[in-house]
Amino acid sequence: MHCIGLMSGTSLDGVDGVLVDFGPEGDSGTGRVVADASVPLTNALRAALLALQHPGPDELHRAAQASAQLTTVYADVAERLLTAADMAPTQVAAIGAHGQTVRHLPPGHPGLGEDEAPYTLQLLAPARLAEATGIAVVADFRSRDIAAGGQGAPLVPAFHRAAFGRAGQGVAVVNIGGIANLTALRADGGVLGCDSGPGNVLLDGWCERHTGARYDADGAWARQGRVLPALLADLLADPYFSRTGVRSTGRDHFHLGWLDVILARHPGVAPVDVQATLVALTVEGIARAVETLDWGHAEGTAPQRLFVCGGGARNQAIMAALSQRLPTVTIDTTARLGWPVQWVEAAAFAWLARQRLLGRSGNLPAVTGARGERVLGALYAP
Ligand SMILES: Nc1ncnc2c1ncn2[C@@H]1O[C@H](COP(=O)(O)OP(=O)(O)O)[C@@H](O)[C@H]1O
Ligand SMILES: [Mg+2]
Structure with missing residues (x-):
């Protein structure tokens, strides 16, 4: 089982990716990285995502547009990984795609009113990513942990x-x-x-x-x-x-x-x-x-x-x-x-995609504060 992990973090520097071989049954622990790739964000996309970190006019439309543009970068990284590993999309079981956090207001966040629901929001268009790559996509990893009373983070x-x-x-x-x-x-x-x-x-x-x-x-x-x-x-x-x-x-x-x-x-x-x-x-x-x-x-x-x-x-x-x-x-x-510093987070999201495919939990309640272990992420068919 091969999975791709794609990560773009709060630094807004770019998208890091790895392609991981988890062995025939998908069971070989953390797996083995067979390819890695990174693509920087353009200045325009970075500025758009930065602006979306805070409330502003017409933000739903701007968020949808930024999601689509970011997804193009995610697809580019996935493409580079396939090329580097000399693999076809059909040989990859899933892409675990983190998306870009633009809001993170977990339980206890000072910005939340007493009656307001905690939430976390990662921009991405997983349906577009599945279309662009022909690979199943697992996305939206954090919200289930928050729904279960957790912080939704850290998941690594x-x-x-x-x-x-x-x-x-x-x-x-x-x-x-x-x-x-x-x-x-x-x-x-x-x-x-x-x-x-x-x-x-x-x-x-x-x-x-x-x-x-x-x-x-x-x-x-x-x-x-x-x-x-x-x-x-x-x-x-x-x-x-x-x-x-x-x-x-x-x-x-x-x-x-x-x-x-x-x-x-x-x-x-x-x-x-x-x-x-x-x-x-x-x-x-x-x-x-x-x-x-x-x-x-x-x-x-x-x-x-x-x-x-x-x-x-x-x-x-x-x-x-x-x-x-x-x-x-x-x-x-x-x-x-043996883990170059830019691999680790991306590899964690390949691992989390593997967990999702196998129906295994991805969160640790002692870390996030969730009521229990949960299977994380939504699956978009290839
Ligand atoms: N050579 C370097 N020297 C100092 N800082 C660096 C260097 N390379 C990367 N960084 C720092 O790491 C950040 C990116 O780290 P990354 O792990 O991708 O974070 P994130 O997950 O938030 O995107 C950059 O914004 C920069 O602050
Ligand atoms: Mg980064």
């Missing part, structure tokens, strides 16, 4: 367990996308997880505003700045950083507008120092999540190993600050385990 921990779990060892897996999410693989086999807070989303926005570059390549700009303790403390005063247990977040909460309100209380700070401070914020969110998750033993809070994936693993300022902040933990990227 079950895959992290399958890929990176080690019996008898506490292992943390941190995906640093736009938002950073942590999976705790406990030595006793238990799995916990949460969104730790912003990953790259503020770093990217601030970097683009002040340098014109869409992101701070290798963290080079941040490394020229110094962390501003008063600003960092003010940023960390946001209640999200004091929450423990089940929680998830998104651009709805962490965006440049959020930063600007706080910066107004710190006049005259140098942009490069703000960038360095935002690195510290991302790292502190991750470290607090690592330290407050229940690792299942009384004496220690820290895992032995921490593996980083997602584009933030390429930011040397983040990686250096993580090592400094968590000195007792051995920190590597997932590439160390």
Whole structure:
């Protein structure tokens, strides 16, 4: 059984894809990646999706148009994967397609009124993707978990367990996308997880505003700045950083507008120092999540190993600050385990598509807070 996983995260940088061989019965654990491909979003599509992150006029029509355009990029990545693997569409059982999150208001989100329903919304046109590729599509993975009382996120921990779990060892897996999410693989086999807070989303926005570059390549700009303790403390005063247990977040909460309100209380700070401070914020969110998750033993809070994936693993300022902040933990990227950092999320959605096809659950109630395990995603026939 072969499945494709396609992912476009909060960073709005592009669509990452992998084609995974799950073995004859679809049963070979996390499977083997046989091809990978990434396609960046055009500036126009990125701008359209960014504008849709917040309420605006005629948004249903604009959302439908952006969905169709994004689907063209998804189909392009799928096409490239088939070409690279020299396979026909009929040889692929399904595409697991995440879509583009434009709203994420899970239970407990401060933007929800008392009588308002929690929801999460990923733009994509799965019917168009099935038409374009001739492959079955599984989409809309998150909403069932929310319907079952969960956060709908993070969904990758079950895959992290399958890929990176080690019996008898506490292992943390941190995906640093736009938002950073942590999976705790406990030595006793238990799995916990949460969104730790912003990953790259503020770093990217601030970097683009002040340098014109869409992101701070290798963290080079941040490394020229110094962390501003008063600003960092003010940023960390946001209640999200004091929450423990089940929680998830998104651009709805962490965006440049959020930063600007706080910066107004710190006049005259140098942009490069703000960038360095935002690195510290991302790292502190991750470290607090690592330290407050229940690792299942009384004496220690820290895992032995921490593996980083997602584009933030390429930011040397983040990686250096993580090592400094968590000195007792051995920190590597997932590439160390044979999983290049941009594969992991896409592979998780290939895995989730496989789970859907086999009628198996995809969420972990201990992570999302859902009432129970659920089979995730809607299936569009080829
Ligand atoms: N060489 C690099 N140096 C620093 N940051 C990088 C580099 N490459 C990617 N990134 C960061 O990773 C982000 C993309 O990561 P990704 O895992 O795709 O996140 P998402 O799932 O949110 O799309 C970019 O927006 C950028 O912030
Ligand atoms: Mg991305």
